[in-house]
Amino acid sequence: MIEKIIFLIEEYSMEVTLTELLPKVITDIDFEIIRFQCKDDLLKQLQGRLRAYASWIPDNWRIVVLVDRDDDNCIRLKQQLENISAQAGLVSKTAAAPNAPFKIVNRIAIEELEAWFFGDWQAVKAAYPKVSVDIPKRAGFRDPDAIKGGTWEAMERVLKGVGYFKTGLRKAEFAREVSAKMDPQLNTSKSFQVFLEALV
Numbered sequence: 001m002i003e004k005i006i007f008l009i010e011e012y013s014m015e016v017t018l019t020e021l022l023p024k025v026i027t028d029i030d031f032e033i034i035r036f037q038c039k040d041d042l043l044k045q046l047q048g049r050l051r052a053y054a055s056w057i058p059d060n061w062r063i064v065v066l067v068d069r070d071d072d073n074c075i076r077l078k079q080q081l082e083n084i085s086a087q088a089g090l091v092s093k094t095a096a097a098p099n100a101p102f103k104i105v106n107r108i109a110i111e112e113l114e115a116w117f118f119g120d121w122q123a124v125k126a127a128y129p130k131v132s133v134d135i136p137k138r139a140g141f142r143d144p145d146a147i148k149g150g151t152w153e154a155m156e157r158v159l160k161g162v163g164y165f166k167t168g169l170r171k172a173e174f175a176r177e178v179s180a181k182m183d184p185q186l187n188t189s190k191s192f193q194v195f196l197e198a199l200v
Contacts, residue, residue: 003060004030005199008049010039010067013175014113018066020179026199039067043080050088050104063090063104064198068112069191081106093198105198110191113175114151118144119189123181127174130162136188144189 005026009015015035022031036042046065053063065081078094085092085104096102109116117124121136135141135158140148147154156169165174184196 001060002029002062003058004032005062005064006053007031007033008042008046008063008065009033009035010042011035011113013171014066014068014109016172016175017113017116017179020176021182021184022199024182025184025196029199039070042067043084046081047084047088050085050090054089054103057103059101061103065104065106066195067108069108069110070112074108074110077108078106081108107195107198108191109195110145110189111147112151114155114171115144115147116187116189116192117155117174117178117182118147118151119187119192120178120182122186123178123183126181127177128159128162128164130164131158132162145191 007018007022009018012035015033018031018033036045042065050063057063065085067077067081069077082092082094085106086095090103091101093102093105118136118141121131121133124135125131125133136144141154144151152169152171155174156165159165159169159174184192187193187196
């Protein structure tokens, strides 16, 4: 039985989102969120941080590394995370044999955190009632993980178009409002569901 999960993440709006979402998903597991300055900072410090954990982390604790894909090649980025984990001496879920124990799970939000919000449009609508209910049915929005040109930019355009965030999307504020209303089980983002199955 997992007792605690440590999340290593790249930015503040992700921390805000997880703080709201995790209690809905892992009700009986303690968690800690460690936020880095940015993705580059996380990747630069990751091996040292994981080596330190490898020296003392209890068997019933787990580490989850979560980064945005951004413009990176997803396969290369995942391999980079897997290599860092292995070099630090931690067996990942991907590298472990089926049903074998592992210590770390590497996950990627594709292409950015905001894809997860597109994946639960009911939550966005609940937080920002003026947005159109049919956004997920429109071409270009049907697959949250395949939205072109940046998901946060797309979200900003949708919200600005109906009068919200006229001076620009305030990502942490938006993340807090929407994630508080999200139902994790209903999310249509594939990368969100892959993240979710790492926790349960």
